[in-house]
Amino acid sequence: MSTSPLKESVIPKLPPPTPASLLDPPSPRTHRALRRLQSAHSLGQSNSQPSLISQQHKQAIQANQTTSDNSSIPQHSRGRSNSDATNMMPPNLGAAGRRPITSRRPVAADALSLDRLIRDGPPDGDLVGALESVRLKVLGQGIKSDTDGMSSLRIYVWLILLNGPVLNTDDYLSLIHRGASPAYSKIRNDTFRTLKKDPLFKRRVSEASIIRLLNAVAWKLHDAKEERAENLRQLTGGNISEASSPELSTPSRSRNRALTLTTEGSDAGGSEPSIYVQGMNVIAAPFLYAARSETEAFAAFYRLITNECPGYVRSAMDGVHKGLALVDKVLAIVDPKLSMYLIGKGMSAKIYAFASVTTLCACTPPLPQVLRVWDFLFAYGVHLNLLCIVAQLVILRNSILSSPSPTKILRQFPPITAETVIEVTLSIVKKIPDDVFAEIVTHAK
Known part of the structure; x- marks a missing residue:
């Protein structure tokens, strides 16, 4: 196997685990702070620093202007749901193609909590550093939620990481009507x-x-x-x-x-x-x-x-079928013995992983753990779902190898544990050659 240039990269040192009291607060129904926000696109109050999305909007506008004075930053005076902007993400800031293992310099955004960073926007206007800090905070600290997986912050983080489009509520209602x-x-x-x-x-x-x-x-x-x-x-x-x-x-x-x-x-x-x-x-x-x-x-x-993942919703679902083939390929790279055992039992990925690929693992309970996996996927790329599926197979390795009929085990994947799946996925990433990883990144397009 050829050695990947990124194979020797170091997984970023993550902060110590957050106390359980922060990870499991009361139901967000008791938190009223973010209820003052009128939509997912208005992430800050009018008297505070522009939000992260507003900074993206401002940079997209300034990129098309030929002015030498960039010192003044206009305040975002209307809710994003009523904005007419189209694509506010600066080029090359998406998660596609990103491996969740990298070394980076500290930025001012690292000192802020995820809640404050989303609400107040990037300090010093450092949009690139703030987005990377959001990803690392999602990976290392997670998004605070209660035991049911409910969080007053999560949907805003998702919309930012996905660069969610501007949408007026009336536009949605017009589709309904x-x-x-x-x-x-x-x-x-x-x-x-x-x-x-x-x-x-x-x-x-x-x-x-x-x-x-x-x-x-x-x-x-x-x-x-x-x-x-x-x-x-x-x-x-x-x-x-x-x-x-x-x-x-x-x-x-x-x-x-x-x-x-x-x-x-x-x-x-x-x-x-x-x-x-x-x-x-x-x-x-x-x-x-x-x-x-x-x-x-x-x-x-x-x-x-x-x-x-537009390839997942095309008529022939070609992205799904490419993903299933890549699950087989990645498993053969990561664990040849397990791969050969499953193939010998006539179990290719299309037999046991179709639902997991198609739904981004949302078909595997419990839902609060799925939400945590999705936090990770939206931060570093939905394509990593294929590696999360392989990670679940690796976790079940001993049970599969000791079973004369692994179909019974994989007919419905056992309940998912997000932290374990993400940890194993990070270890798998380092073993994937760059050419195969490039296929993973683009398989759902």
Whole structure:
């Protein structure tokens, strides 16, 4: 095996464990401080320093100006949910391609708590350092939550790490008021099964909320498909026949086609984005559980599936199948004996890991632990979910090797323990050659 240049990198020294009193505060229902925030995008009060998102907005604007005086920083005077900005993340600041093992210089943001850093924004305007500090705090200290996994801060951290898009609440409501989407019947066939065995989820999230969110997402994806078809029609002058390009049919026929869309992609090519595929309901579930409004959950969920893992929601789910092949490849690198044993039993990743890849491990209880795993994934890249799956196999290694029928063990993965899975995942990262890691990073695109 070739040696990876990053193989000798050092895992950052993490601060000592936070006292249990900080990790398990009372239910966030007793905390009213962040309830004054009007949306996930207004993360600071008007009389405080601009928030981290506001700093991103300011830097994106200043990057397009040719002025030599950057000393004055305008205050963000309106809630982000009403902003007209589009992409506020400066280039090369995303988590994609990032290995969660690095050496770095201390920055001023390190001295602030995660709560204060999110609320007040980066000290000294150091956006890059503040984002890296947020990632390290998420990795080392975690996001404070109660025993049910509830946190008044988590959804804001997620939106920042995902660079969540600007969304006016009225825009979400307009999607809701359009009624049943073309994928409505398929959505209704799945929503009642969403985490049905999880009492915490059922107590907090109604099926109606899941239906509304997925239906709104389906409309937004449907509109994007119609826009692409219209753009293509204009580029070709409308000369492409309907037989060769069904997307360019008349509006009435296009509507009829949309009403018959299926997750199998029977009416579209394998690379054609679908407006709903099986598993999207489970991915949406943690967002609805963690968010303080459906609008926040919609913004984060839509950003995830369209930017981080669009290959998972295409008709042919090609990103999922690439991910399953990479789980087999990574397991063979990390633990050849375990890999050969499973292959000898006829158990490739597509047999036992399909649900875990498709849902980013959200199908494995308990939900509070899944939220902690997602904190890590959003901080350092959703692609690392593949390594989290391999980590669960490594944790179960002895049980699998001693079982004549490992199918019984892996039919439903045992309850996940976030800290252990993340720790093993970090150890696995160092063993992956750079070329394989590059495949992992891009598999879901």
